[in-house]
Amino acid sequence: MRTRTLATSLVLLSALSLTAACSSGSDASSGTSSADARPGAAPTASPVRSVDPSKIKGLEIVSDSSEQSSCPFAASYPDVPGAEAMTAAMKKDVEERLAGFRSGVCNGGSGGAEGRELNVSHQFLVASGDVLGVRLSTQDHSGAGSGLSTSTYWYDGKAGASRKALGLVADGSQDDFIAALKDQLKGREGIDAAALDTTFSDPASRTAALDDMAFTTSGGLRVTLDRGEVGAPAAGTYMVTFPKKMITPWLSGFGQRVQRQTMTPDRSLDLGAEHIPTPAVPTHTASGDDDTDCKKVTCIALTFDDGPAAPETATLLTSLAQYKARVTFFTVGQNVAAHPELVRAEARAGHEVGNHSWNHPDLTKLTPEQVASQLNRTSAAIKAATGKAPTLFRPPYGAVNAQVKATTTLSPVLWDVDTEDWKYRDADKVARTVIDKAQRNSVVLMHDIHPTSVAAVPEILRTLTARGYHFVTVSHLRATL
Ligand code: ZN
Numbered sequence: 318m319r320t321r322t323l324a325t326s327l328v329l330l331s332a333l334s335l336t337a338a339c340s341s342g343s344d345a346s347s348g349t350s351s352a353d354a355r356p357g358a359a360p361t362a363s364p365v366r367s368v369d370p371s372k373i374k375g376l377e378i379v380s381d382s383s384e385q386s387s388c389p390f391a392a393s394y395p396d397v398p399g400a401e402a403m404t405a406a407m408k409k410d411v412e413e414r415l416a417g418f419r420s421g422v423c424n425g426g427s428g429g430a431e432g433r434e435l436n437v438s439h440q441f442l443v444a445s446g447d448v449l450g451v452r453l454s455t456q457d458h459s460g461a462g463s464g465l466s467t468s469t470y471w472y473d474g475k476a477g478a479s480r481k482a483l484g485l486v487a488d489g490s491q492d493d494f495i496a497a498l499k500d501q502l503k504g505r506e507g508i509d510a511a512a513l514d515t516t517f518s519d520p521a522s523r524t525a526a527l528d529d530m531a532f533t534t535s536g537g538l539r540v541t542l543d544r545g546e547v548g549a550p551a552a553g554t555y556m557v558t559f560p561k562k563m564i565t566p567w568l569s570g571f572g573q574r575v576q577r578q579t580m581t582p583d584r585s586l587d588l589g590a591e592h593i594p595t596p597a598v599p600t601h602t603a604s605g606d607d608d609t610d611c612k613k614v615t616c617i618a619l620t621f622d623d624g625p626a627a628p629e630t631a632t633l634l635t636s637l638a639q640y641k642a643r644v645t646f647f648t649v650g651q652n653v654a655a656h657p658e659l660v661r662a663e664a665r666a667g668h669e670v671g672n673h674s675w676n677h678p679d680l681t682k683l684t685p686e687q688v689a690s691q692l693n694r695t696s697a698a699i700k701a702a703t704g705k706a707p708t709l710f711r712p713p714y715g716a717v718n719a720q721v722k723a724t725t726t727l728s729p730v731l732w733d734v735d736t737e738d739w740k741y742r743d744a745d746k747v748a749r750t751v752i753d754k755a756q757r758n759s760v761v762l763m764h765d766i767h768p769t770s771v772a773a774v775p776e777i778l779r780t781l782t783a784r785g786y787h788f789v790t791v792s793h794l795r796a797t798l
Contacts, residue, residue: 368441370655373397373586375593377627378439378655379408380766381415382677383739384622386714388423390415391623391677392437393651399588400449400472402479407453407470411437414455434458438651438676442531445582447474447589448575450531456678465554466543468528473571474588482530483523485538485572494567495523498540501557507548508555516547532579536561538568596628598658601638603667609787611797615757617786618794619644619777620732621765622673622711625652625659633771634662640778642788643667646765647711647730650675650695657702664703669790671709672696672727680712680721688724696727709791730791732762738770747773752780758794 370376375398382391392415394407418435435457442450449472456465471480486494495517502508516526529541542555561576568576609616624630625648637644646663648670653660664670674680674691683691692710700706710727717729734754738747747770751761763770778788789797 368444370441371657373444378652386716389679389714390418390435394439398593399590403470403472406479434679436678443578444586446578448578469531481524483527486567487569490567509548513547532576536576536580538564598662599634601666607793609789614787615785616789618760618791621763622647623649624765625656626766629771630659630765633765636774643790645669645791647671647673649673650698653698660702670699672707673711677713679714679716681716681718685724688721692725732760734759734761736763738763742769744769744772748776751777
């Protein structure tokens with residue numbers, strides 16, 4: 318089970334809430350004023366209460382990503398025990414997006430244009446009592462209006478059912494709710510009155526358009542409409558926040574429970590799961606600093622990106638300990654937040670923990686502020702988990718430029734052996750590739766989110782050890798060359 322101390326929990330929580338505050342923008346409209354619609358406002362501006370995902374028992378983050386700049390995609394969604402129907406809904410949506418992107422961009426399809434990238438990231442909205450809420454944010458530069466779309470997914474543990482966002486509103490109140498929503502949107506800049514009527518004309522299109530609704534911490538309901546749904550794509554995202562007093566009479570029973578759990582969450586989540594896995598966390602402890610002298614012996618730096626992942630990272634740590642091998646993990650912030658105990662286990666075993674951004678975007682396509690946020694949030698989560706801030710970062714897709722470098726004091730690390738393990742998912746092939754391409758002082762790229770890559774590691778360690786290799790961290794390699 319998790320062994321995080323209270324002090325560390327508090328540090329992590331404050332890190333999470335600080336970063337949430339930094340990215341949440343103004344909350345001036347929620348709760349007190351009447352509805353608010355602001356074209357161009359970022360959907361992440363919703364003042365949701367930050368949820369500590371490491372408290373969700375049995376949580377697994379399902380991740381899929383490439384590390385190739387010609388096919389840049391990264392997607393993740395949570396798998397929470399008991400909420401299988403909701404996980405299935407997210408899986409279906411994410412896999413459809415990924416399949417479309419991969420067939421168009423990665424496999425030599427017609428869409429291989431410069432600048433295309435798909436990124437799906439997740440955020441917990443509520444995870445307490447018998448209620449679970451998650452928002453998936455999709456940045457799809459290949460889409461027709463290019464940009465961001467968001468959806469919220471809800472699970473009702475009492476009913477044992479997945480819910481659409483519109484399920485927060487009682488069936489009998491939906492007409493009143495929609496009429497009030499249209500009133501708030503009409504006359505706003507960029508709103509197309511005809512599109513507004515069409516979008517909300519029948520139940521199916523209402524449900525599809527109103528797929529992002531969540532409560533504010535003061536009990537208001539915030540509705541987010543993606544680009545192009547009710548106005549010109551250029552007008553951006555619209556948000557409407559109904560104050561608590563106005564929305565409460567219209568809520569369904571489920572909506573009322575979500576509202577209550579958003580405002581004053583219970584201490585724990587119970588969705589009635591029959592079985593909650595409790596993956597073991599390896600307890601190997603490094604015996605002192607590594608004194609390997611890479612000037613005298615043959616060194617190699619294995620690196621594992623995109624984790625941590627349960628249970629794959631734990632399995633990997635056990636293999637590494639058997640060979641006293643030290644490696645470098647380039648962790649993704651949203652996975653560090655979910656599994657700080659695994660990151661702590663990495664550091665305790667003498668491995669290096671580096672920064673691989675919060676949710677794996679191409680950093681060269683972001684503003685300097687966004688790059689700083691991606692790296693700083695992740696460094697804070699790593700420090701909260703291990704007590705030590707990282708000094709290295711690996712840019713997703715190896716994409717780095719002078720502007721990215723100027724935003725951070727972290728040192729970039731690329732690679733010279735690319736296993737492309739994310740592409741073919743074959744343990745024997747991963748092992749063969751590393752063994753064939755390994756050279757003295759190589760930096761090898763692998764991913765510990767894939768069971769096939771983790772399964773390749775014992776063969777790699779066995780063969781390269783027999784050939785005289787010593788497995789060291791990237792910083793150790795750099796320091797002793
Ligand atoms: Zn990566």
